[in-house]
Amino acid sequence: MIIGVLKEIKPNEYRVAATPTAVKELTRRGHEVYVENNAGVGSGFSDEEYKEAGAKIADCDTVYDKADLIYKVKEIFPEEYKYMKKDKILFTYIHSNAHREMTEALLASGITSIAYEDVDDKNGKFPLLIPMSELAGKGGFLAALHFMQAVHGGKGMLLANVAGVETPTVTIIGAGASGMGAAELATAFGNRVNILDVSIEGLKAAKDKLPPNASLLFSNRANLEKCLKETDVLINCILWDKTRKDHLVYKEDLKLMKPGSMIVDVACDDEGAIETCRSTTHDDPIYEVEGITHYCVDNIPSAFARTASTTLANATLPYVIQIADKGLKQALKDNKYLRRGLTTYEGKLTLLETAVKHDIPFVSPDDIVKEF
Numbered sequence: 001m002i003i004g005v006l007k008e009i010k011p012n013e014y015r016v017a018a019t020p021t022a023v024k025e026l027t028r029r030g031h032e033v034y035v036e037n038n039a040g041v042g043s044g045f046s047d048e049e050y051k052e053a054g055a056k057i058a059d060c061d062t063v064y065d066k067a068d069l070i071y072k073v074k075e076i077f078p079e080e081y082k083y084m085k086k087d088k089i090l091f092t093y094i095h096s097n098a099h100r101e102m103t104e105a106l107l108a109s110g111i112t113s114i115a116y117e118d119v120d121d122k123n124g125k126f127p128l129l130i131p132m133s134e135l136a137g138k139g140g141f142l143a144a145l146h147f148m149q150a151v152h153g154g155k156g157m158l159l160a161n162v163a164g165v166e167t168p169t170v171t172i173i174g175a176g177a178s179g180m181g182a183a184e185l186a187t188a189f190g191n192r193v194n195i196l197d198v199s200i201e202g203l204k205a206a207k208d209k210l211p212p213n214a215s216l217l218f219s220n221r222a223n224l225e226k227c228l229k230e231t232d233v234l235i236n237c238i239l240w241d242k243t244r245k246d247h248l249v250y251k252e253d254l255k256l257m258k259p260g261s262m263i264v265d266v267a268c269d270d271e272g273a274i275e276t277c278r279s280t281t282h283d284d285p286i287y288e289v290e291g292i293t294h295y296c297v298d299n300i301p302s303a304f305a306r307t308a309s310t311t312l313a314n315a316t317l318p319y320v321i322q323i324a325d326k327g328l329k330q331a332l333k334d335n336k337y338l339r340r341g342l343t344t345y346e347g348k349l350t351l352l353e354t355a356v357k358h359d360i361p362f363v364s365p366d367d368i369v370k371e372f
C-alpha cells in the first residue's frame with residue numbers, strides 16, 4: 001500500500017502523524033511511504049531522516065495523489081477537500097461531530113475515513129486519545145507553573161513544596177488519562193493535590209498510583225466548594241457530556257476562589273464543566289474572569305510536538321500496519337475496534353453520534369462490513 005504523510009496546516013499544529021521510526025517500520029514491511037516536504041520539521045524530524053527511513057519526499061499535491069492511505073493528525077480543512085477521493089483512506093483525528101461542513105465534504109468525496117478518536121479497545125478505552133490526554137494533563141500543569149509566575153502576570157507562586165512556605169493546593173477534577181497526567185506532575189512537585197471524580201473505581205486506581213500528597217475525593221458540590229476555597233490552581237480534566245446544559249463551576253463560584261488563582265481547563269468545552277471557559281490558542285492562551293486567570297488551550301499537546309508525534313505514532317502505527325498489510329476491507333472485518341472508528345464509507349455516514357447530531361442518515365459499520 002502507498003501511505004502519504006502530510007504536513008498539518010492548522011495554525012500552531014506542529015505534530016506529524018508518522019515519525020521516521022514509524023516510516024521505517026512501514027517500508028521494512030514492503031509499503032511505499034511518501035512524506036510531504038518539511039512535514040516533520042515542527043516535531044524536529046528532518047526530510048533527511050525520513051529519506052533514511054525509506055520515504056520519498058514530495059510536495060503536497062504529489063503525496064495526496066500517490067497515497068492510498070492518507071496518514072494525518074488533524075481534521076480536514078477546506079483547502080484540503082479537493083484531495084479527498086473515493087478509493088482513498090483517511091486516517092486521522094476527524095471530530096465529524098464538531099465539523100458538519102467537513103463531514104459533508106468527506107461524504108461527497110466518497111472517501112473512506114477512520115477517526116482516531118473513535119477507535120476503542122476491549123476495555124472501552126480510547127487508545128488513540130489516551131496518549132494525547134496524558135500530555136494535555138501534564139502540559140496543563142506546566143502551563144499553571146508558567147502563568148503563576150510574577151514575570152508572566154501571575155501572583156508569583158511557585159507550584160512546589162518550599163521549606164517554610166505554605167504548600168500550594170492544586171485541585172484536579174477528573175481522574176482519567178489527562179487528570180492523572182496532571183496529578184503525576186503536581187504531586188511530584190510536592191503540592192497538596194485534591195483529585196475529584198465520580199468514579200470510585202477511578203479514585204481507587206488513582207490512590208494506588210499517586211503519592212500520599214494526593215487526596216482522593218468524591219466529586220460532589222460540597223467537596224467542590226471546599227476545594228474551590230482553598231485551591232491555587234484548578235485543573236478541569238472531565239470528559240464532559242456535550243448535551244449537558246449545566247456546569248460544575250459557575251461564574252458565581254469564582255468568587256469562592258482566592259484572588260489571583262488560576263483555572264486550567266484541559267477538557268476545554270466552551271461553557272462546559274467550567275461556565276466561564278472559552279477555547280484559547282497557544283498564541284493567546286489566557287484571559288481573566290473575576291480576577292481568576294483562565295487557560296483554555298484546546299491543543300495543548302502541540303506544544304510538545306516531538307513527544308506528542310512520537311507517542312501518537314506509537315499508538316496509531318499498529319492500525320496503519322493492519323490496514324496496509326491486510327487491505328482496508330480485511331482489516332475492518334478482523335478488527336471491530338478499528339471498525340468503530342469508521343466515519344464515512346463510499347458516501348455513507350457510519351458514525352452514529354455525528355448522524356444524530358447533524359440529522360444525516362446513518363449506516364452501521366457492521367452492515368458495511370457484511371457486504372465485503
Ligand SMILES: NC(=O)c1ccc[n+]([C@@H]2O[C@H](COP(=O)([O-])OP(=O)(O)OC[C@H]3O[C@@H](n4cnc5c(N)ncnc54)[C@H](O)[C@@H]3O)[C@@H](O)[C@H]2O)c1
Nearest residue numbers: 133136174176177178197198219238239266267298299300
Ligand atoms: N486541551 C487539550 O489539548 C486536550 C487534549 C487531550 C484531551 N482533551 C480533553 O480532555 C478531556 C478529558 O479527557 P480524558 O482522556 O482525560 O478523559 P477520561 O475519560 O480518561 O477521564 C475523564 C474523567 O472524568 C470523570 N468525570 C466525569 N464526570 C465527572 C464529574 N462530574 N466530576 C468529576 N469527574 C468526572 C470520569 O469519571 C473520568 O475519570 C476530554 O474532553 C478530552 O477531549 C483536551
